[in-house]
Amino acid sequence: MVFDRKDKSNATLLDLYKKLLYPRMVEEKMLILLRQGRIGKWFSGIGQEAIAVGSTLAMNGSEYILPMHRNLGVFTTRNIPLKKLMAQWQGKATGFTKGRDRSFHFGTQEHKIIGMISHLGPQMALADGIALADLIAGREKATLVFTGEGATSEGDFHEAINVAAVWNLPVIFLIENNGYGLSTPINEQFKCAHLVDKAIGYGIEGIQIDGNNILEVYDTLAVISEKMRLDPKPVLVECLTFRMRGHEEASGTKYVPQELFEAWGEKDPVKNFEQFLFELQVLNDDLLLEIRSEFKHEIEKEVEAAFMDAEPEADVNTELQDMYYPNAENPVEATGQATEIRYIDAITDGLKMAMRKHQNLVLMGQDIAEYGGAFKITDGFAAEFGKQRVRNTPICESAIVGAGLGLSINGYKAVVEMQFADFVTCGFNQIVNNLAKTHYRWGEKADVVIRMPTGAGSGAGPFHSQSNEAWFTKTPGLKVVYPAFPYDAKGLLLAAIDDPNPVMYFEHKNLYRSLTGPVPASYYTLEIGKANVLRKGEQLSIITYGVGVHWALTYLNENPQISATLVDLCSLQPWDKTAVLNAVKDTGRVLILHEDTLTSGFGAELSAWIAEHAFQYLDAPVLRCASSDTAIPMNKALEESFLAKSRLASTIDRLLAY
Structure with missing residues (x-):
């Protein structure tokens, strides 16, 4: 491995080494804990640290990075305390997700890191949106998003790069080509000789680099990002590396030929850079021992402290509330004509x-x-x-x-x-x-x-x-x-x-x-989750929404002898349970009407809720009037027969017959 220090000082080289070594030592600790049974799962990035560390250092601290499972070096290089990371991995209340998600499936605005979801490819589109915001705001920034060689087969990969190319978005799409998607080798994942060749199809620049060479990664990404800030357009970077451990530890590595481990073991990013610094006399045995001892002490302390953190306390109300970002709904009243x-x-x-x-x-x-x-x-x-x-x-x-x-x-x-x-x-x-x-x-x-x-x-x-x-x-x-x-x-x-x-x-x-x-004509808002009661009656209640409201109104106008309460839900999530309950109490007979198909349509939820919470007020079964359980036909006669409207009158007759 050839390292080109360019004009970097000894202090800079030593700092690079420390940032490279630290995540390696954290990973080694995680593997010990795994063997001890103190943690249950680990996705190892051993052998790939140079990509995460080098690329992160090339980005400005205010620029977003969207990493994946094996990019611990992104998090440590952005100085997230190990105790906080460990709490996240252990599902502690003090973790970024409060025990709700695992590993690196989280984001942090403080550190400008947006984690992945298990579907791999979707975070690439998020990078497009982040970069678009910077572009519109006139901010000279770049965004870095990681993906693996396996995820390049996903449609999300194509869509995100295509959008970035068409819109000239300042996004670095970094592929970690580590040879395997779980057990599937690259020759079973794509046919092109090199993944970087895909760039030409999108009309963007593509660069392939040695992902195990910390200086090559850092220098290449630094040049790309600096240019991109001034001249926004995406770049595809393929980093060649190797996964030295299993997809996750439980999967093992028996499917990988031993000679690959031997060849890539010679390209270990930490050992090679360490040897380079020894040759430059930037590093020596005493200094290395001092650095390792300091890191080992810090890692032990942070890890054990995280183990002592509290477990989440399960509270259903808190969990429900946290599904939504707090929003104090204060409807703005309409004014004027x-x-x-x-x-x-x-x-x-x-x-x-x-x-x-x-x-x-x-x-x-x-x-x-x-x-x-x-x-x-x-x-x-x-x-x-x-x-x-x-x-x-x-x-x-x-x-x-x-x-x-x-x-x-x-x-x-x-x-x-x-x-x-x-x-x-x-x-x-x-x-x-x-x-x-x-x-x-x-x-x-x-x-x-x-x-x-x-x-x-x-x-x-x-x-x-x-x-x-x-x-x-x-x-x-x-x-x-x-x-x-x-x-x-x-x-x-x-x-x-x-x-x-x-x-x-x-x-x-x-x-x-x-x-x-x-x-x-004025600006006004309506409360989401609030229904409209359009009519009050005594014989039956019709609960509906959308075009169903107009079907019901037409029917009731044509049949003035029928006295009905008519509820327009307006919102389906959340929905107005009070209005529905009052409608049941009004008449004791309920018809749920919607255009969607019958089976598992939203009316099924309404019907189940009424049966569970308002059974004592019913004088008849809750009936649903919905469209047929078929695809929607084109022919007008077939479509009219499909729609719930064609069965509204007969369903009302059936309900009133009870």
Whole structure:
């Protein structure tokens, strides 16, 4: 291994060595504890320390780094106390996640480190969002994100790099090519000769380096990051290294040929750099013994202190509260005259007001800039607010949702438009595993709203018509709203954007231009989780939301002899249990109506809750009126038969017959 010290002083070289040695000694301690049965799991980065340490030192302290399992050197180089890290690994109350997650699955704003989730690739999109915030704000910064050679097979890898390339984002995508994804060797993971060759396909620079050479890693990353701060554009760096231990210790290494261990053992980053410093007389036996003794004492002390820290105390209320970032909802009252406008125009008006109020709000979606979006909701926005804040995106829902979270982490707000709610499947992991769990895991907000043009009725078929709100109502950490009227559409949208938590905002496409209502011109918000009671009656109660509200109103207007309480939930997570309970008490007969399919639709949750909490007030079984348990057909006659509306009258008759 050839080291080029360039103009580094002896003191700098010695400091590099200390930072390289410390995580190695911590790891050696972890392996002892594992054999003693004092810890249960460990992902070893032995042999890869030069990448984590060298790249971290190349970044400014105020710049974000997004590491992975084997990057202990990132955390130690950013001077996170070992006691705090150990508490995290042991699931202690004093850890970063309070015992809620393990290893490096956490973030810390203090140290500008954002940890991974187990799905490996998604943190790359977060780096895009973080870098985008810096770019918009005019901050000369770079962002560093790690990934492994295995994760380069994931769609998240492609999407994140493609977005960064198209948007010229200052992101260093660092691949640790350590030879194996668990037991799968690289020849079974990709066909290209070198992973760095992928860069050319994205039109960006690609650099391959010796990941075991601390000086090569540091110098290369320092040059890249400095250039990137002044001339923002992404770079792909492939660091060649080797995993000297198993994927995690329990998996072992029997699947790896012994000759690989022997060859890479000769390239050990710590031993080679140590020998280099001995040759320069920067290091000697006495000094090395002194350094090791000091580190050993510190590690022993910090580790044992962490073992003494308190275990988390389980409290269900605390756990529930911590799923969401604190948000004191103080609804802003509407003022002034109301004007009759369309449902779609209320959404446009709300977005414009939010963009004017929040200078850090960014809109992202396919075709939303000059074209104005598939439904023209953002028509004219690019001219008023600029393309920095109204951003056309490539067709990559996962990367854009992830970028929204990255924006939030770095001080911005994001609204992401799904062109159709059906397309959210491509961003599902980011929503249910990143957005939804971030605050619970490490206390960070996820200030992202996802607009979901939803619903059937226009003959658009199986892939442009789904009502998929139930996919998200069961995911703790998300909020779900579904306005039925223009007034609510504006007020709930503004409330969702003000809220620092992730909100799924469902808007029915068939209401866009067919429904009008009075909407104040002023800025106002509505409480998320508060239902509207539209009618009070005596014979039955209809609990519904979205287009179901209008089906119910049409039916009741055509059948004035029926006296019904009508509840528009408006929000599905949280939902108004008091309003539902009162509706049950009003009539003793309950019909739950929604456009989604019957099985496991949100109505099932409502029905179960009523049976459990309001059984004594019922005079008949709770009935559900929902759409058929099929995909949504295109043909108009088939679609009308599919929809719950076709069964509303008969279901009401059946309920009233009890």
